[in-house]
Amino acid sequence: MTKRILVVDDEPAVTRMVKLNLERTGDFIVKTENQGSQAVAAAREFQPDVTLLDVMMPDMGGEEVATLLQEDETLSRIKIIFMTAIV
Template sequence: MGSVMTKLKRVLHVEDDEDIQEITKMALEVVGGMELAQYLDGHEALERIREFNPDLILLDQMMPTMTGDEVLAHIRKMPEFANTPAVFMTAQSSEASSQLMEKTDALDVIPKPFNPMTLSSQLNAIWEAATGNA
């Protein structure tokens, strides 16, 4: 038997805008066939991350109670998620996006508005590049 390649399946999504949550849900569950856990703020995500055990973390950066990079910093303190791939989504400038990449270990920043038809393939490509899984 050859080695089994894991596919990107479980995505934890933190986003305070319910419309964007809906579009993301459609993009990843319907188009991408992934399993999604969505939370409106970082506190809830931090409380629930262990029970969901995501393959990848998708974070909005601009949120009211905790920014995306703050949420990620808390997640990184949990040993079991210290290396879980993380991707940001932001409507900020490309300059702000590159700063986000510099100060965190995020793999990528996806600009908003994003294309719901290609979001799952974007995440898959990022995931495969990071994990060596195809």
């Protein structure tokens, strides 16, 4: 069964790389979003099984996006995995 993954990161190169690598497996359909503020709308439209969510984005941080997803009845079932490049 093909899983749907929403990748949210403010760096287009990161979302493109993740999308290409996941779709190459044939197991995933991937949608990308590069603005945290648009992530909830993208999730409503795409209805992903999992969201890969960048922690730090300039317009809306990952924690805030995650809170909005969890507070929405239609989106609260979506699993969230946080990503960060902070070392």
